[in-house]
Amino acid sequence: MRLSDIFAALPSRALAAREQLFRQGARATAIFHLTTGQVRLVRHLKDGSTATLHCARAGELFAEGALFSSRYRCDAIADVPSEIRAWPKSDALRRIGSDPALGLHVMERIAHQLHVARSMLELRNIRSAEDRVLQHLRLSASNGSDTVEFTRPLTHVAAEIGLRHEAYYRCLATLQDKRAIERRGRSFRLLPGTG
Numbered sequence: 699m700r701l702s703d704i705f706a707a708l709p710s711r712a713l714a715a716r717e718q719l720f721r722q723g724a725r726a727t728a729i730f731h732l733t734t735g736q737v738r739l740v741r742h743l744k745d746g747s748t749a750t751l752h753c754a755r756a757g758e759l760f761a762e763g764a765l766f767s768s769r770y771r772c773d774a775i776a777d778v779p780s781e782i783r784a785w786p787k788s789d790a791l792r793r794i795g796s797d798p799a800l801g802l803h804v805m806e807r808i809a810h811q812l813h814v815a816r817s818m819l820e821l822r823n824i825r826s827a828e829d830r831v832l833q834h835l836r837l838s839a840s841n842g843s844d845t846v847e848f849t850r851p852l853t854h855v856a857a858e859i860g861l862r863h864e865a866y867y868r869c870l871a872t873l874q875d876k877r878a879i880e881r882r883g884r885s886f887r888l889l890p891g892t893g
Contacts, residue, residue: 701803704793705731708783713737713776722772726764728784732756735780736850741772750857752815753777753850762808765791777850822860831869832878834859835886848884 710733713719719730722742730737732754739751739760751772754760764770764787794801817837824830834855838846848855856866873879880887 699793699797699800701800701807704785704800705733705783708785710781710783713780713782715776715778717776719774719776719782720761720770722770724770726761726767726770726787728786729759729761729764729790730754730774731783731785732758732760733781733783736777736854737780737782738775738777738854739772740775750854752811752818753854753858758811759804759807762811777854818858827861827865828869828872830859830861831866832873835879835888839888844888846886846888848886852884 708731713735719737722740734756736756737754737760739754741749741751743749752760761770761774794804821830821834821837824833835846838848852866852870853863856863859866861869870879870881874881877889878891879889
């Protein structure tokens with residue numbers, strides 16, 4: 699059975715913007731497929747601050763760690779109106795264990811998302827905020843395009859790459875002044891010479 703068939707057979711659930719799907723520490727009962735919208739995974743740290751771990755987008759799985767954990771290790775919050783499908787953990791483990799092709803497909807999806815997460819970690823290690831913003835725009839441009847259109851608020855983009863939104867907006871203004879980018883709202887074009 700294909701993963702898309704499994705998710706198509708599951709009931710969908712609508713989430714309002716800012717609605718919480720699960721809380722950090724809650725019993726892990728399912729993994730999720732995001733049909734539409736965006737869900738942000740946020741971890742609460744001991745010092746009272748939070749860290750955005752991942753922003754799931756339409757077509758992605760999220761909370762896969764729940765398969766091998768008794769508790770969710772972060773909050774899941776819809777950034778915008780979203781639709782999810784929950785795959786109960788016990789059913790997911792049973793099906794993956796009995797169907798090697800399905801197991802490989804799930805593993806491939808998770809590996810792709812891990813690659814994206816590692817790219818985001820690399821970005822956060824770039825010390826210069828301006829260089830970090832420019833590199834993120836380069837990585838976000840799809841398949842050699844010079845244009846990036848964010849569907850989520852730029853404050854969320856800033857949090858994803860580990861910047862306060864004020865610093866992010868300052869960097870965008872500087873990059874525009876240096877003629878490295880053109881900006882219209884949440885749409886950006888990388889100008890020649892930005893590599």
